[in-house]
Amino acid sequence: MKKNQPPKWIIRLIEWYCHPDYAKEIVGDLQELFFKWKSEKGPFRATLLYAFNALLFARRYNNRFLQNSARSNRVMMIRNYFFVSVRVLMKNKVTSAINILGLSLGLLGFTYIAIFIAREQSFDQHHQDHEDVYRLVLGPLDQNVGTYAITGAAMAPSVHREYPGIRSFARFRRFPSLVSIGDQMFYENEFYFTDSSVFDVFTHKFLEGNAKEALKEPNSLVITESSALKIFGSSKNILGKTLTIDNQLNYVVTGVIDDVENNSHFKYDYLASIASIPTHHNEPLRTYQMTSWYAHYFYTFFRLEKNVDPVQLDQQIRDAAKYHSDPDDYELYGTNMGLFLQPLAEIHLDPLRGEIKPQGNKDTLSILGVIAIVILALGTFNYTNLTTAQSIKRSKEVGLRKTLGAAKAQLIHQFIIESVLITLVSLGIAISIVQLTLPYFNTHFNSQLAIWTIETLPILAFVFVCSLAAGLVGGMYPAFIISSYKPTAIFRGIQKSRKGISFRKLIVLAQFAISMILISSTIIIYQQVAFMKNTELGIDTEQIMVIPTNGNSSIISKFELLKDRLEQLPEVSNATIAELTPGDSFGGIIARFEGMDKNRSFPTTGVSFDYMKTFGLKLLAGRDFDVTITSDSIERAIINETLANQLGWSPDEAIGKKYDFGGDNVTPGRVIGVMEDYHFNSLKSPIFPIVLTIRPAFFDKISIRLAGGNVVDGVEKVKEIWKSQYPNWPFEYYFADDHFYKEYEAEQKFGGLIFSFSLMALVIGSFGLLGIVLIDTRHRLKEICIRKTLGAGISSILKVLSAEYLKIIAAGIVISIPLSALFARNWLQEFAYQMKSYTWIILSAPFIVVLVALVTVIVLSINASKVNPVEILRDE
């Protein structure tokens, strides 16, 4: 008859939560009903009803934990602690506000950093089985570490063929292209050629089309949803439509995919099939870039089979170049071309040379992580400090509680509950502020942080736990101090327990030292950026417009005409076309100079005539390329001073030395000029050897130097000429200096972040000081008044009051200076060129903090010293 009984566990549940007075009645009644239901509705529904009704019985009146009887004393006490906490908060409005504001600020910084770090660590993990996806990268064999992100197109297929364990691969060749339909045209920078197996490597949802087939055929194109919306105004029914590429190719849309997630290390809007390359208009692309093991233009990703050990595979492919490439070439580059596998998820925080776009930085994250903890600790210390300082005020309450039988543990509970309460209120405020300021933060730092998403839930939980922990830790010390007071001592009036003072001093000291360190770090970062921006580069980037041609021969072939027309304008002084503009990264080209017994790779860039003039480069010896000397186009080189020195020549000696482009002994030329050194890239890297040579095959970017005066007019005029000469090509340009300064974006952002946090730390520190001085002067009011009655003036009282704090501040300076210097040295190490002297910054930055502190102390002390002694001393 067991089946006839209602479920046992429900009965037990009821008996557990119900007060025994009620449980019997409830279980009895329910059981009676159970039989009624069973006969009416069957056993299953009866059980359901039984369980449902059992739940409904969970009410306050019969809950044995909330019962209003002797047993729930604990609950009552917790309620009481809560009310007392609220009352104390309300009573001391100023200190509560300081506490809550300080903690809120601390938690604000902490929350921001937590979501920032979590976001940075989330990159590229949205792909299915992302842990099986690796990027193929290059590195020197002897260093045993991948250093270069860009690989050759020939590598992936042969590695895939020869080594088991690779499920599929995807090569990406970025090729900015002009996409047009009808009279609409867009320069699309995120245009890539890729393999048809790309969707096995990177997970995408197909809104239209089929992942397996989409990129099989030549001239097929998969576009993202937002590109579809941009071009067609809709993401539906566009399969089979034709888009014109670079005004001469017709690609058919074969798929529409969801947009690339923002937390991806690179983004593509258009994916064209790699099978389209053989008919592409760009010759280098369809020839050696596709076939040579040693031409590096592609990003390569592998998805490994599930059971493959990536470490082992990484070892196996290491020297693949030896077996799969031309032996002569291997001889030349082999040791620099080790193959390495880099896990997809690590790319963003462990970027290599040649990344598509700027990535994150592990060091920045660790610095921010430390700051997060420090800032939270500052806020928490404030609380600890103020509460301890105020403890004397509450000693009577403690005495009374103790006399009435409160155990020490209970008092500790009470104070900890109080601090946790304050922490939670602060957390609420902090989260609200994050919510409100996030849009500004995102615009300013060009980030896409979000707070209420599924991904951030664990972070929020983490922040919550951390703030609870902070509340516990912050409340612990005062709780122990306060609860250790002896009632007899308290009521007798012996309460000048100066215990805790040294601890409090220590906290204020720590706060100031940290503020000082952060502020001098901020100044150092800003100064270094300013130094790099203000340093003469040796190459002139101002007032130079750059118009990319993206390798379109129909633009390049008519450049001479454009140049002639432009240079007739009074607004234009020079125009040139070249492979690179300042800030771009150099590629190496094999060459042999006179006296070398072996070919070597030299950073080389293809330029045209007037390149030096346009960019204001200065000659040390020899001459510039001359359009009237026909031989100047045949393997003639202008080198920089660094290269001349490396080759052991003085500038004058270098002129006329043999130069063989490609090292192939075909039409070898000569060095015709030596330039002064200049910074082509940011001051993070040292000046490297540079070879300029005239190479029409490399022509890519048109640079136009505007003559001083009105830039806006100049741009307008250039646009008119462009439009009349290239009606089918959009007029898109950027300024060379903007482009160059992008190299400093990361430092500027970092500086901005550190600046925000040092402000926070300073404010928290000042709040802390404010609170402490406030309480301290209150305690010392009688002393002040006695001094006044005995004839002390305001200035001497000021001296007495602030002496203690001056000592703390001085100690803060002493501590902060070496630590700031340590930061400065380490941080500046990654720059090849550092600002001259930062000693003055480190020595003077603390005084900003000192100023704030002094103002706080002095204002409060003056206030205190103004009191009328009669009022205070009346009852003595």
Added chain:
Amino acid sequence: MKRTTLGEFEELMLLLVAYLGDEAYGVSVYKELVKETGRALNISAVHVALNRLDEKGLVSSKYGGISAERGGRRKKYYSLTTAGKTILSETFELRKRLYQRISFS
């Protein structure tokens, strides 16, 4: 003394407890209530109401006999207290008085 007021549901409860007399306990009140009013109610609502009436001193309770179908648990019987009877008749008087003043033409 503060006058105790009765809610509609409480009034029903009192009436049912009075009507059921010696047989007034949770389930019987519940069954009767469902039968008479046809309302969809939960047994817990009845318990809450009876408890509140007990707190207000309008009903009193005592444990009664054991029955097998309750798994050996005793019933808790409710009966009206004097205060309960008074308030019930006061409420009834008030209703009657007001009702008689209405002229349904």
